[in-house]
Amino acid sequence: MSPSQLLILVPLLPLLAALVTVIAGRRLGSRAHLPAIFGIAAAAIVAVSLVITTARSSGGGENPRPVDMVTTLWEWATVADAYEPEAGSPAAVPGTAIGADAHAARPLSIAVALRLDPLTATMLVIITGVGLLVAVYSIGYMHDDPGYPRFFALVAMFVFSMSMLVAASNFLLVYVFWEAVGACSYLLIGFWFCKPEAARAAKKAFLVNRVGDFGLAIGVFLLWLTYGTLDFHDTLSPDGTILPGILGQTRLADVSGYVGGLVGTAICLLLLLAACGKSAQLPLHVWLPDAMEGPTPASALIHAATMVTAGIYLIARCAPLYMACPGALVMVSIIGTTTALVAALIGTVQNDLKRVLAYSTISQLGYMFASLGTGTLLGFTAAIFHLLTHAFFKALLFLGAGSVMHSMGGVIDMRRFGGLRKLMPITAATFLVGSLALAGIAPFAGFFSKDEILASLHSKGWPDAHHAATGEHHALLPTPGLTGQTIHDVGYRGVSAQSDHALSSSAATGLDALNQPFVWQLLFWMALITAGLTAFYTFRAVFMTFTGPLRVPEEAGHHAHESPPVMTLPLLILAVPATLAGLALFSTESLSHFLAATPSFTAPSVLETATPAVFHWDLAIQGTLAAALGIVLAAVGHLGRRSDGPQMERWLGPFRPFLEHRMFIDQLYVGLIVKPLEAIAFLAAMFDRAFIDGIVRGVAWLPVATGAVVRRLQSGLVQRYALAGVIGVLAIIVILAWRL
Amino acid sequence: MLPTLLAAAALPLLQNGLFVGAILFSLGMVGILTRRNLIVMFLSAELMLQGISVSLVAWSRYHGDFGGQVLVIFVLSVAACEAAVALVFVLQAFTRTGRLDAAAWQSLREASLPRSVDHEIPAFDGAMPSFPRLTQAGHSPATDEAAASQRDHV
Numbered sequence: 001m002s003p004s005q006l007l008i009l010v011p012l013l014p015l016l017a018a019l020v021t022v023i024a025g026r027r028l029g030s031r032a033h034l035p036a037i038f039g040i041a042a043a044a045i046v047a048v049s050l051v052i053t054t055a056r057s058s059g060g061g062e063n064p065r066p067v068d069m070v071t072t073l074w075e076w077a078t079v080a081d082a083y084e085p086e087a088g089s090p091a092a093v094p095g096t097a098i099g100a101d102a103h104a105a106r107p108l109s110i111a112v113a114l115r116l117d118p119l120t121a122t123m124l125v126i127i128t129g130v131g132l133l134v135a136v137y138s139i140g141y142m143h144d145d146p147g148y149p150r151f152f153a154l155v156a157m158f159v160f161s162m163s164m165l166v167a168a169s170n171f172l173l174v175y176v177f178w179e180a181v182g183a184c185s186y187l188l189i190g191f192w193f194c195k196p197e198a199a200r201a202a203k204k205a206f207l208v209n210r211v212g213d214f215g216l217a218i219g220v221f222l223l224w225l226t227y228g229t230l231d232f233h234d235t236l237s238p239d240g241t242i243l244p245g246i247l248g249q250t251r252l253a254d255v256s257g258y259v260g261g262l263v264g265t266a267i268c269l270l271l272l273l274a275a276c277g278k279s280a281q282l283p284l285h286v287w288l289p290d291a292m293e294g295p296t297p298a299s300a301l302i303h304a305a306t307m308v309t310a311g312i313y314l315i316a317r318c319a320p321l322y323m324a325c326p327g328a329l330v331m332v333s334i335i336g337t338t339t340a341l342v343a344a345l346i347g348t349v350q351n352d353l354k355r356v357l358a359y360s361t362i363s364q365l366g367y368m369f370a371s372l373g374t375g376t377l378l379g380f381t382a383a384i385f386h387l388l389t390h391a392f393f394k395a396l397l398f399l400g401a402g403s404v405m406h407s408m409g410g411v412i413d414m415r416r417f418g419g420l421r422k423l424m425p426i427t428a429a430t431f432l433v434g435s436l437a438l439a440g441i442a443p444f445a446g447f448f449s450k451d452e453i454l455a456s457l458h459s460k461g462w463p464d465a466h467h468a469a470t471g472e473h474h475a476l477l478p479t480p481g482l483t484g485q486t487i488h489d490v491g492y493r494g495v496s497a498q499s500d501h502a503l504s505s506s507a508a509t510g511l512d513a514l515n516q517p518f519v520w521q522l523l524f525w526m527a528l529i530t531a532g533l534t535a536f537y538t539f540r541a542v543f544m545t546f547t548g549p550l551r552v553p554e555e556a557g558h559h560a561h562e563s564p565p566v567m568t569l570p571l572l573i574l575a576v577p578a579t580l581a582g583l584a585l586f587s588t589e590s591l592s593h594f595l596a597a598t599p600s601f602t603a604p605s606v607l608e609t610a611t612p613a614v615f616h617w618d619l620a621i622q623g624t625l626a627a628a629l630g631i632v633l634a635a636v637g638h639l640g641r642r643s644d645g646p647q648m649e650r651w652l653g654p655f656r657p658f659l660e661h662r663m664f665i666d667q668l669y670v671g672l673i674v675k676p677l678e679a680i681a682f683l684a685a686m687f688d689r690a691f692i693d694g695i696v697r698g699v700a701w702l703p704v705a706t707g708a709v710v711r712r713l714q715s716g717l718v719q720r721y722a723l724a725g726v727i728g729v730l731a732i733i734v735i736l737a738w739r740l
Numbered sequence: 741m742l743p744t745l746l747a748a749a750a751l752p753l754l755q756n757g758l759f760v761g762a763i764l765f766s767l768g769m770v771g772i773l774t775r776r777n778l779i780v781m782f783l784s785a786e787l788m789l790q791g792i793s794v795s796l797v798a799w800s801r802y803h804g805d806f807g808g809q810v811l812v813i814f815v816l817s818v819a820a821c822e823a824a825v826a827l828v829f830v831l832q833a834f835t836r837t838g839r840l841d842a843a844a845w846q847s848l849r850e851a852s853l854p855r856s857v858d859h860e861i862p863a864f865d866g867a868m869p870s871f872p873r874l875t876q877a878g879h880s881p882a883t884d885e886a887a888a889s890q891r892d893h894v
Contacts, residue, residue, distance in 0.1 A: 716849025717856060718781075718842050722772055 003053045004071035007116045009046045010124055011163040013039040014131075018156035025149025032149035033139050036156040040135055043159065044128035051121045051594075058118065058597035066602040068249065069116040070169050070233040075109055082108035083228040106228055106243060115169035115232060119598040122384060122591070123166035123313055126391045127306050131159040133570040134301040137399050140567035141297050141406055147191060154191070155301065158184035162306050166313055171220045171230040171246070174314070178216060178278065181307050182209050188298035189291045198293040205287035212277015212284055212311075219270030226259050226267065232317075232599075247320065252603045258324035265511060268328030271318055272335070275311030279365045282339040286666055288362055292354040296402030299354060304361045304398050305391040312368045312387050316380050316600065322372075323605035327511025329375040330519065333457075336369025337523040337530075342663065344533035348540065349652070349659040353401045353412050356541045357394070360438060363530060364390050370527055371453040374460050374520075376609035380601055381592040382452035388591070389445035389582050393437035396574040400431035403563040403571065404545060409555035414541060419550035424562040428546045430571040435542050437578045439535035439627045445582030447623070450531060452586070454619045457527055459611065461520035531623050535630030543638040586615075750802050757798025765791030776842045778830045782823075789819050 017039025025032045058067045084105045135155055142151050161180035168174045190202030224230055227246050234248035244250035244257070251257035258264065275281065280288035291303045302308070315322065315332060322329050340363045347359030364386070371383040405412050407424060421428035437444035440451075552560045562568065585591040595601060596610075652659065661667065713724070764787055771784025793812045800808025830840070837844045846855060 711850045712853065714848075714850045715853060715856060716846030718845070719773055719776070726769060726773065 003050060003057075003116055004069045004114070006046050006050060006053075007069075007071060007114050007167060008073070010043045010050070010128065011114075011160050011167065013043045013046075014128075014156045014159040014163070018153050018160060021149055021153035021156060025153060028149060030143070030148065033135065033152045036152040037132070037135050037139075039156055040128055040132045040159050043163070044125070044132045047121065047124040047128045047163075050116060051125055054116060054118050054121045054597075055590075055594055058594065065597060066249065066252075066599045067117050067597045068233065068599045070113050071115075072111045072113040074112050076112050076173075077108070077110045079108040081105035083224075106237075108224075108230075109235070110172050111170060111231065111235075112173060113169040113231065113233065114164075114167045116167070117598050118594045118596075119313070119316060119384065119600065120166050122388065122595065123309075124163055126309075126388055127159060127162045127166070130305040130391050130395045130574075131155065131162075131301055133574055134297045134305075134395065134399070137300075137402070137567050137570040138295075138297040140564045141402055142295060145295075151188075151191060151295065151298075154184055154187050155298070158188070158302060158307070162310070165310060169232040169245075171223055171232075175213075175216055175220055178274070178310065179213060181302075181310060182206065182213065182278070185209075185291070185302050185307055188302060189294040191295050191298065192293075195293070201287075201290035201293040205291050208284050208287040209277045212274045215270040215273030215277070219267055219274060222263065222267045222270065226263055247317065247600050249599060252320060252599055258320050258603075258605075260324040264321065264325040265328050268318070268322050268325045269331065271314060271321070272328065272332055275314050275369075276335065277311075278314075279308050279311030279369070280362050281311070281335050281366060281369060282342065285339060285343065285362050286669060289355055289358045289662070292352070292358050296354065296398060296405055299358075300395045300398030300402065304357065304394040308361060308365055309368075309387050309391070312365065312372065312383055315369070315372045316384060319372075319375075319380055319600045319606055320603035323375055323603060325511075326375065326515045327513075329373050330514040331373070331511060333370045333373025333523055334514070334519075336366045336371070336373055337457075337526045338366070339363070340366030340370060340530040341526045341533070344530045344537065346659055346662050347537040348533060349656060350537075351414050353404065353414050353541055353545060354398070356414075356537055357397055357401055360397075360534065360538065361390075361394055363534060364394070364438070367450065367453050367527065367530070370523060371456050374456045375606075376456055376459065376611070377596065377601060377606050378452065378459065378592075378609070378611055379456035380606065381595045382449065382456050384595055385585065385591055386446075386449035386453055388585070389437065389449045389578070392574055392581055393434045393445055393578040396430060396434040396571060396578050397438065399567070399571055399574065400427050400434060403427040403567055404431075406563055406567070407556060407560055408553055409557055409560075411553045411555050414544040416553045417551050417556075418544060418548045419546070420552075421546040422550055423552070423560060426562060426568045426571065430568075430575045431546065432542060433575045433578055435538045437582070439538050439631065440531055440623055441535075441627060441631075442620075442624060443579070443583055445578050445580070447620075448582035448586040451616065451620050451623055454524065454527060454531075454623055455614075455616045457520060457524040458616070458619055461517055461524045463517065528622060528626050532626035532630040535627035536634050537630075539631045539634035540638050543634060547639055754798050754802040757801070758795050761791045761793075761795030761798065763791070764788070764794060767791075778833060778840045778842055779827075781842060782826050782830065786819060786823070789815060 014036070017035040020035040021028070021032055024035075028034065054067050057069075058065050082105075135152065138151060138155065142148055145151065158181060161177050161184055165174060165177035165181055168177060186202050186206045189205050190199050192198045193202070220230065223246060229235075229243060229245055231243075231245040232247040233245045234250045235243045235245065237243055242250055244254075259267070273284075277284045288303055288308070292299055294303070322332070343359045343362035343366060347356050347363065350356045350359060368383040368386050368390075371379045371386065373379070401412070403424065404417075404420060404427060407420075407427075408417055411417065433444065437446040440447045600606070658664070713720070768784045768786070768788030768791060771787060772781055775781055775784060793815050796808040796812050796815075800806060800812075833845065834840055843856065843858070849855075
């Protein structure tokens with residue numbers, strides 16, 4: 001089978017598994033996990049083989065060829081002559097490749113097309129790999145739950161939606177599966193829908209995500225208006241002309257293929273809004289901590305490892321669009337870093353183990369955004385690198401927390417248990433591995449990816465330290481072939497263009513003005529502080545849960561023992577990449593070379609930012625010092641006997657309630673949005689009941705009132721009826737006489 | 741020959757015919773509206789029919805067209821059939837209630853309306869006049885009150 005046919009299998013097998021589970025789930029009973037496990041496992045094997053195929057066809061090494069294999073399954077919708085590009089509009093470029101009728105009307109064709117490129121292949125491996133381990137783990141975690149088949153159907157459905165989301169080669173298809181993963185997330189958060197908190201959390205997640213989805217919808221509309229297509233790939237029309245896709249080779253090769261200015265910035269900011277919703281970034285992060293009401297495996301799969309990375313994927317995929325709008329890129333970084341810091345601060349005082357991990361997820365996603373926003377090849381690959389390692393160690397941590405929760409009889413408050421390392425050694429050891437990876441301690445996975453992120457931020461803040469030749473930084477516009485030769489340029493082409501012929505739009509100029517070294521320096525320091533805080537709250541959780549005297553809540557009952565092998569096995573398996581993935585991928589640079597063959601990253605604007613991979617000792621030392629400081633502080637506050645309660649928090653003084661109430665962001669939203677909306681809804685309801693219902697009731701009352709008068713004529717006396725007839729006939733005669 | 745002779749006398753004849761027809765029709769209508777005895781109402785309806793028939797004949801003669809008279813024959817035969825049917829209804833109505841009063845059949849009126857009743861007989865106040873008492877001359881037969889007020893056979 002060709003790679004593109006194999007690609008179809010990756011979403012197809014989980015979809016079939018989901019359908020089988022839906023149809024035959026009740027009959028399968030306690031074996032209802034089998035279709036999902038086998039479907040996702042087969043998809044994982046196919047995904048790994050796809051990575052190998054993609055790596056082979058990109059050539060590997062220093063100068064990878066762009067890999068972009070597209071399979072069109074069928075045309076979903078076609079409207080002929082839907083778009084007529086104006087002369088000189090970005091839809092009419094790029095240049096010569098399009099042929100004579102560059103200004104001819106084009107069809108709107110929504111093709112169900114799947115693409116295979118390194119970014120997609122990487123995401124597919126993460127999705128199916130973590131999905132498989134989580135599904136295996138769920139066999140133990142969800143056993144004798146009444147919704148056992150439903151859970152596995154939803155997990156398989158989620159894996160299908162997510163793999164379609166990363167494999168889709170069309171913005172509308174991306175939107176469809178963006179919604180589909182949101183729906184799966186809603187169903188899984190509200191899996192125990194009889195529990196009011198879970199139902200509320202599901203609703204909240206769905207509604208907050210709608211804000212982001214709104215951004216995506218408007219962004220897609222704007223993309224259509226600007227580029228005249230929604231396809232990522234180039235399409236060949238029947239008469240032989242090439243219609244350049246938004247992220248196709250034709251447009252990528254063209255230097256001026258992407259729109260900057262007001263429209264470009266608007267598109268990028270709308271896509272950023274969408275990413276913020278799905279990836280729980282600052283204005284829209286409130287849903288993720290509440291989403292922990294769902295079953296822990298769902299939290300591990302959806303709300304830590306895969307779905308929340310959809311925003312990262314979207315921005316990385318749209319990298320060339322962002323490169324044309326430096327202001328939007330800076331916003332990505334600012335939002336990411338602020339989120340990372342805020343979430344880490346809130347995470348330091350949470351007493352709920354899963355909540356700590358939830359805030360840590362938000363914070364780590366913020367790191368990825370910060371890295372994406374640097375707009376360098378290093379930044380993009382570092383974000384995906386961190387996404388990969390984070391998926392492993394965060395899934396490990398969540399599954400470990402689930403194992404704790406399982407044996408503690410559903411208690412998750414860290415103040416109520418302690419010293420569990422004696423009770424559940426495997427969980428404790430693997431949780432420690434995950435924590436070390438999350439904190440960024442040297443050989444573990446998180447260290448390397450975090451180091452790359454810090455390096456990408458550092459290179460923006462102190463460009464001179466990384467690159468001597470800043471003076472000539474817009475002299476060269478390299479062709480894709482020049483990747484290997486280091487281009488000493490970390491500035492944006494957009495910025496240099498701006499200095500030449502000042503951009504007309506004031507909004508873009510306002511945002512672009514943020515692209516200053518001191519802003520980046522500030523962001524770097526914020527990221528470094530976050531690294532320290534991350535280590536602190538992670539080890540606070542470790543110490544509170546696993547050290548000190550053994551304490552077990554009474555709810556635990558007979559469950560208080562190590563989890564069954566079906567749950568600890570995924571933990572052990574995940575501990576391996578959480579330990580080794582970083583070192584292996586960093587030392588060989590295989591991931592960054594592999595990802596560099598993604599078409600989006602071969603745009604000249606991205607390629608010209610390529611820097612040789614260097615291990616930055618100074619940054620590594622700074623990062624490790626920050627993490628070590630955090631761990632020491634956590635040990636001072638929570639190690640051993642003091643593991644039972646809020647020791648450190650006493651020092652926070654007035655900040656403690658501020659942080660414990662999650663910076664009052666939820667309350668702020670309630671005050672600013674929910675309450676006014678409720679007031680408007682109340683007024684609308686009053687208007688509806690008083691006025692609109694009044695009209696309807698009035699219409700209904702009219703015949704009643706008329707009837708009350710007229711019914712007196714129905715006396716039952718024949719003579720009166722006859723009289724009425726006679727009067728009627730006379731009236732007709734009179735009228736006829738009148739008319740004549 | 742005949743048509744012209746007839747035409748000379750035609751107009752007064754028509755007028756007379758129409759006049760008689762109108763009188764018959766009006767009498768019938770007033771009868772229908774005022775009388776409550778089912779049979780009399782039926783007779784009044786027949787009277788209206790005959791009024792129409794007379795005017796039809798008058799017009800037919802005036803126009804020299806026998807179509808009108810043919811129609812009258814039709815009306816008469818239909819009226820005969822109708823009389824048979826209508827009288828069966830009257831008979832059935834009577835056997836149900838024992839009365840020929842149309843006002844006895846007002847149960848199809850609006851439920852909330854009161855039953856319409858005839859004028860109350862004014863209450864008699866004052867001393868009963870004394871009547872001469874006659875010597876009893878045998879047993880008086882037992883009288884059925886209902887039978888006394890209405891004839892139960894027609």
